[in-house]
Amino acid sequence: MAHRLSDSTSPYLLQHVDNPVDWHEWGPEAFAEAQATNRPIFLSVGYAACHWCHVMAHESFEDESVAELLNAGFVPVKVDREERPDVDAVYMDATVAMTGQGGWPMTCLLTPEGEPFWCGTYLQRPQLLQLLTAIGGAWTEQEAQVRASGTAVVEALTRSQDPAQEPLPLDPDLLDAAVATLTRSFDQEAGGFGTAPKFPPTMVLEFLLRHHARTGSTSAWRMLEETATAMARGGLYDQIGGGFARYAVDRSWVLPHFEKMLYDNAQLLRFYAHLWQAAGRVEGADATRHLAGRVVRETAEFLLRELRTSEGGLASSLDADTEGVEGATYVWTPAQLTAVLGAEDGARAAELLVVTLGGTFEHGASTLQLPVEPSDPTWWDGVRTKLKAARDQRPQPDLDDKVVTAWNGLAIAALAEAGWLLEEPAWVQAAVDAATLVVESHVVDGRLRRSSRKGQVGVAEGVAEDHGDLIEGLVVLHAVTAQTRWLESAGRLLDDAVARFGEETEAGLLIHDTASDAEPLVLRPRARGDNAEPCGQSALAGALLGYGAAVGSAQHLERAGRALGPMGTIAARDPRFAGWALAVAESTVDGPLQVAISDGTGQAELVAAVRQALPPGALAVVAAGASNQGQATPPLLRDRGAVNGRAAAYVCRGTRCDLPVSESEELVAALLR
Template sequence: MANRLASATSPYLLQHADNPVHWQEWGEDAFAEARERDVPVLLSIGYAACHWCHVMAHESFEDPDVAAALNAGFVSVKVDREERPDIDAVYMTATTALTGQGGWPMTCFLTPDGEPFFCGTYFPRAQFLELLAAVSDAWTTNRAEVAGSGARIAQALASVVDLGPATTLDAAALDDATDRLARTFDRANGGFGTAPKFPPSMVLELLLRQHARTGDQDLLDMVESTCDAMARGGMYDQLAGGFARYSVDAAWVVPHFEKMLYDNAQLLRVYLHLYRATGSALAERVVRETVVFLLRDLLTEQGAFASSLDADADGVEGLTYAWSPAQLVDVLGGDDGVRAADLLGVTEQGTFEHGTSTLQLRRDPDDATWWAGVRERLLAARAGRPQPGRDDKVVTSWNGLAIAALAEAGALLGEPAWVDAARRCADFVLGSHLVDGRLRRTSRDGTVGRAAAVADDHGNLAEGLLALHQATGDPEYLHAAGQLLETALAHFGDGAGGFYDVADDAERLVTRPRDPADNAEPSGQSALAGALLTYAALTGSTRHRDAADAAVASVGTFAQQNPRFAGWTLAVAEAALAGPLQVAVVGEGTAAAELAMLTRRSTAPGLVVAVGEPDAPGVPLLADRPLVNGGAAAYVCRGFVCDLPVTTPDDLTRALMPRT
């Protein structure tokens, strides 16, 4: 036996390829070996940017005594949660149920049939060695009880999700959900709840959409204060742009330093929509800087986007990012260093560790030119430090989120290069991740992985393609999105309007996972609901609209009762309530461009737009929309019932206003 991870496509698994532990990838071979040797399976789940995963690896998985115990008494399986979210979902449910909390690294002991009988997260070396001995003893001396426990847990997993009755999320239900949110809002620091604080991207999108419907200023205030606090705190990279995963404190000062594609793609869209609603200069700056971060630090050679940057550099968390006053003076000189320390909240006591501080920008610099020079010099100096590793695995779902954000931002802010970047990404994913008509979850260095795509891959990629179609007018992206949604409807449905996380022909696990919660990213359920609604609005398909409504209703009770964990479901419901609004702009030249830009600036929830020549092939919204007196015109429609065409910006502005 030997470590068998050398041929893995996952950077996380490759981080463990030199461990003395005889790791192997998830698969039937591992469980067959466990049956043949009559030993349990040690399942370890993590991801490449995970700080505590690195800690446990260094303490335990690189240790010869731990390796000896694992190799003698277990079959050891390593899983990248980002590559196999289905496996992660099943055993995270078990871990949370058994321990009351989850997290990574996740450590589970399974029978050779995959049934979990003991679960936990991070274990220090000494405790882990004791645990291995105890599990081995129980397996040898008390097998019946261990096997029975595994069977009972596996049976319980099948019924753990209780969504409650299907409920239509009407205006009253949506208002009730945001009332619940408001009660948990942190008025002093922004965000919801207490530490640790995660960026509530989907909840902020909900609040923006509901503000557009109701005009309630408090909803917009919650968005503005949260976005301002996140962008000015240490969770935002004041030098390079982009957001860290979360803040360990309530005031957004000290982040957990890993940078994830899914967070930055979603936050890019939120800040773009805040800018659209308010004209906020801060929001526009964050959009532009975050796009620079994505294109500079996460873009792969294939034109897609890498998954993450690590929390650690040289094994030290935050080493790349934290500064002392002396370090600022060393780079900038005495006067500029002292001035920069004051501006960036860098103190002798420090806000982080060992007298260092994260960089905050709680006020705008009084000299923009000076600050631009300081920022450039500090970033250049930081480039000489040890840098975090990059997980260059391309995840379908997260690239779908990036495509949507870049396409929409490029169209709204007049940056065609961003739209081109979204197009290149979409073309790569469609060209490489679709294999024999079915979508795969990941690729690396242009080589597609074996894992099948899950529900959120289909929903988020479809959403990205639909945004790209609206930005470019290219009907191929609309067609590709439609094919993905057809696959989802055929293979992921639960027969009652909702969706499972995995397809009906996917690998069988101890239970078929489904999680309705919107946590770090949209759930598969809500991602598909949103894409179905957008597709219906662009094509007029009542079948897709009915499927979207049924998907939202299937988790309506859950969403209303748990709004912090149903942000995207509720945001989709707001779009459905609004129509959503459909606008077709026909014509070319300056007049058409002006009407199109005015449309894109509308805050109408779920707005869709098509721009092109009348009856452009493959674009249903442009069908039977003639020019007016030979010139450009805009058709504003709700449910494909259209107002008379308008030709002037003032008339279009009035037509786009919400109706009561």
């Protein structure tokens, strides 16, 4: 049996190299074999940090009887959804359409041409054996009917993708209505929206933060503050090592599903940095500011300590399992705390961290919560250090070390902006290193690739979200460093993305997930909303807005508005699935806000004022003086020099600019008006 996965750049696929199943990677070879042998394709989609993907692999794909049926009657294809989000999107749409729900592992049966005729998710071994036997018989005896079923599914999915004929503008009225809708689904007791399971609603929180900055809405502030506090104090947050788990399985954020994803932590890092800054301007929010600042520092440390690769990028995720046991690295019993800390400190830590004799997790163990801030920070720092050292001696979860373009774009923006706001230059340098890797390695023959691993770039081309998220990160990095090379790279990528992913329609600038010249699939995927990360539509809308603000291009700003149009319907119907579109839209109202600060006497005071009062989503560029000699001048700083020898701040909203100011008090007033 050929071990076709052995050269993959996906750690997930490499986990299946030794299966008795004769796996293929997605590609022409697999389809050619399916068509030559007239066998259906068995498509299995998952990702490295997925707990139930591991369970199904151990139960079924390591089983000889399953392998015998698969190898004899099907062409088995294994896909890493993180490497091929386009393939995942097409067949997830089919899975949801057929079953009413989706998730991973995803299991689909396809005709040799790729049309899905059966879809599901996790299957126990007996169920899978029964399915394979039944489908094998149906294919032999009723092939025409099976093929017709697949064709009908694709036709139905194609019809469902038709965009609305009229755009629904994301104007102030719709933004106000979105806040009202979110208020109705807000969990008044535990924070967040809806019931269990609860995922961090990061993009929605960012929208609420921007809405509060613009309108002063107390409802928006209450929802975002209570949710941010509950997430950071519960088991969702790693109180010892920093960083957030993927989601909580309960309503109260106590029981995490333990995998840690780069895309979650990058977005949460940026949001908490914005929250830290905003809380400094809200009366009575000192505790929130302190908590947000701690979360920012600990999460940035987690990213750079545990996800940074030797090439300078950021790895995708840490597994939910440790040696096959979910959460084994992270949970504690009172006895384990005592063994590390001693009787007195162990009992004190158990009370503080809600570690009980009965346990809050499984087998008498507890996740760690921090419902209140420790009364003795020095004691707590010592406890946290000792527990981290002891935990490091335990078996550790596996690392998925591939570098995904989109998620590194999110991390570049987060590390650069948080580093600038909290004056941590090492974080900014980490953003520079990641941007250097992606721009220099992931762009091949002028085209952006999706991922790399250990310096080897994958073959899959970048999708729309890769372009949008990376451009966003490069624009933010340009603003923080005042280096135009990042803006130039962003411009090249943006021109390519709009040309290849965009389609002008009556509904606005429609963004497809895949390029017009990409590998053809049975359906050209297009996300219907933001989910765990910005969809391609929202990501490129934000990229157009940020780039337009950075270069002073009314054309790009107008296109950003047209790209938001197709998101209006879902933003009005269910704003939880349009969080990034709503956040971008907030920045378009009376904006986007741009600030340029020239060289000159008093520059430091103006910079301090911007760090205090810059609204989230605004763009600030500071002249770097001697440290950037030889660099081209950023567009926002051209022809904007000192006034009477003093540094000057130039504030613009959209295409309208104020007179320059040189006093920090005037600048704060201009930013907060």
